[in-house]
Amino acid sequence: MQMRKLFGLGLLFLLTGAMALGQTPAPAAGWRHGRFGWTIIRPFPDAPYPAASRAHGYTYQGKFYSFAAHYDDSRVAIFIPSGYRPGNRINFIVHFHGWNNHLSRALPYYRLPQQVEASGVNAILVVPQGPYDAPDSDDGKLTIQPGDFAGLMREVVGFLHVQGRVRTTRIGAIILSSHSGGNRAASDVLQFGGLTRHISDVFLFDSAYGDLPGFLHWLEASHHRRLVSVFTDDTSDGNLDLMAGLQAAGKRITLMTKASLTRRRLARRGGVFLYTPHLPHDHIMQRRSYFQLFLATSRLPRR
Secondary structure (H helix, E strand, O other), X not given: OHHHHHHHHHHHHHHXXXXXXXXXXXXXXXXXXOOOEEEEEEEOOOOOOOOHHHOOOEEEOOEEEOHHHHOOOOEEEEEEEOOOOOOOOEEEEEEEOOOOEOHHHHHHHOOHHHHHHHXXXXXXXXXXXXXXXXXXXXXXXXXXXXXXXXXXXXXXXXXXXXXXXXXXXXXXEEEEEEEHHHHHHHHHHHHHOOOHHXXXXXXXXXXXXXXXXXXHHHHHOOOOOEEEEEEOHHHHHHHHXXXXXXXXXXXXXXXXEOOOOOHHHHOOOEEEEEEOOOOOHHHOOOOOOHHHHHHHOOOOOEO
16 A cells, blocks of 8 residues: 555656656657557556455466466556547546456457557557456456555556646546456446446446446446447356346347347447357457447547
8 A cells, every 4th residue: 555655656746747847758668659559568556466365376177376477467558549639538448358368468369459549439448457367357456445446547547647648637438348257347347446437338248247236237327328248158148137137227228139230229328239149259359340349339539
């Protein structure tokens, strides 16, 4: 806790000092410019890990996953698409990866930067490192420290501001996205992450394995919100439970297949479900560019 306070004070000093001197802080090392925009992967104190929940590692199906190898990575990936226009608020897309994954693989494999850039939305992508290459849905501090998500996003905003990448520290709309086992992190953020009123959309990519009340309660609280769940038979039970819960609450449900999918139907507020039984679980985000399509039909401003 003391280290996070020192980090925050240091960041504030850098920010206010640069503003007082009328200078633009020099960009930090680590930014990479590519075809689709700018990317950096760096640690943040309020990232999900390290956390007490996995301080002693984790055992799954008889195999031990140590803290040092799988739960001590505090890095977060940030991607700013080409043509991004800094405004009076910063809109974000926050994605939680699934099991057996890490940032350096997840970003290119699921074509996250390409799809954000192609969607045309004026938003910054943030991808926290979850359990590193482990079959685990634990989300570290996002569960055990209420408001940790808000703390992480404030750290990201402060860093971007110091870097001169944005001109405000005000957070605008947030879209949450999860693939596969990232569902718990997304659900916990909705319930006690501290920024629930900013979250306009949630995307579940074959991710309704459990932790469903967080999604239901969030969607029931406002008719301006949208949950889009694309699913295979792997998560059909969870999606049926979500649909039943929404129907019981009197919420509108839109159920589609690839043949009946239209942008207009996809853009509806409420619960939107897309059944894709022939699409492999690990290709559900990228093979048909559904991440790009869901973003493009959101209400985020365009670049």
